[in-house]
Amino acid sequence: AQSVAQPEDQVNVAEGNPLTVKCTYSVSGNPYLFWYVQYPNRGLQFLLKYITGDNLVKGSYGFEAEFNKSQTSFHLKKPSALVSDSALYFCAVNAGNMLTFGGGTRLMVKP
Amino acid sequence: DVKVTQSSRYLVKRTGEKVFLECVQDMDHENMFWYRQDPGLGLRLIYFSYDVKMKEKGDIPEGYSVSREKKERFSLILESASTNQTSMYLCASSLVTVYNEQFFGPGTRLTVL
Numbered sequence: 001a002q003s004v005a006q007p008e009d010q011v012n013v014a015e016g017n018p019l020t021v022k023c024t025y026s027v028s029g030n031p032y033l034f035w036y037v038q039y040p041n042r043g044l045q046f047l048l049k050y051i052t053g054d055n056l057v058k059g060s061y062g063f064e065a066e067f068n069k070s071q072t073s074f075h076l077k078k079p080s081a082l083v084s085d086s087a088l089y090f091c092a093v094n095a096g097n098m099l100t101f102g103g104g105t106r107l108m109v110k111p
Numbered sequence: 112d113v114k115v116t117q118s119s120r121y122l123v124k125r126t127g128e129k130v131f132l133e134c135v136q137d138m139d140h141e142n143m144f145w146y147r148q149d150p151g152l153g154l155r156l157i158y159f160s161y162d163v164k165m166k167e168k169g170d171i172p173e174g175y176s177v178s179r180e181k182k183e184r185f186s187l188i189l190e191s192a193s194t195n196q197t198s199m200y201l202c203a204s205s206l207v208t209v210y211n212e213q214f215f216g217p218g219t220r221l222t223v224l
Contacts, residue, residue: 009151032210043115043201043215044154051210090153094209098169099144101153 002027002095006102013081013109021076021105023091031093033074035065038088038104047089050074061085081109114138115216117202123222130189132219134202140214141207143185145169145177148199148218160185161207192223 003026013019025031032051036044048059055067065076074091086109091102118133136143142161146154146169156169158177166177174196178186185204189196199220203213 004153006153034212036215041217043217044203044213046212046214049210049212092154096209098156098159099154099213101155103151103153 002031002093002100004091004093004100004102006089006091006105008105009103010106010108013107015083015109015111016080019078019081019085019107019109021089021091021107023074023076023102025072025074025091025093027093027095029095031095033065033067034092034094034099035059035063035074035076036090036092038090040087044090047076081107083109083111085109115202115204115214117200117216117219119219120217121220121222123224124192125224126193128189128192128223130192130221130223132187132189132200132202132221134185134187134204134216135183136185136202136204136214137183138204138214139182140204141182142205142213143179144203144205144213145175145185145187146201146203147171148201154201157187192221194223197221197223 005024034049035047050067058064092099115136144159145157160166160179176188201218202216205211205213
């Protein structure tokens with residue numbers, strides 16, 4: 001069985017500071033890893049994914065994520081946070097036919 | 112752009128009612144999915160479909176059924192709604208391969224009284 005853990009329910013960061021949203025996964029076989037973002041009253045939007053190759057993946061809105069196979073992690077990062085980045089972020093893994101999501105991390109960026 | 116639409120943004124139903132949630136996608140995607148989203152639990156898969164008239168159970172299928180008569184449309188049915196089915200329901204679609212991202216609709220917030 002595959003699983004995803006997002007250990008922080010909420011992350012607070014000041015605008016302009018770097019941000020990290022953590023994600024670890026458990027899966028047998030090669031993982032396909034995803035990050036999605038959900039703004040208030042909207043569906044999920046795809047941010048980025050890791051399939052194979054370079055461990056640093058770049059995505060939408062200046063976000064990037066680093067795949068670390070030995071630590072089974074896929075942390076989401078951004079060098080300089082914006083207030084408009086405040087949202088709910090979900091990590092997900094697909095190692096079969098279905099996506100398994102983490103519980104979500106609320107990112108709050110304060111001016 | 113892929114568009115996934117859901118028939119209602121907000122829905123209020125009574126316990127025991129039959130409830131239909133409709134989802135339509137316009138990008139000819141083979142796969143379609145129904146999730147429910149609850150605080151702290153993330154998204155949990157109810158059912159998915161990889162072709163017309165085909166369906167597979169997800170993690171929490173109990174109390175739900177689905178129908179896919181046309182490729183673009185995937186319906187979620189609550190045969191007899193209960194208060195513990197009060198939730199946000201999200202529909203998604205994707206191409207068939209496992210590394211393709213899913214595209215989500217705006218969600219339906221269902222309240223069962």
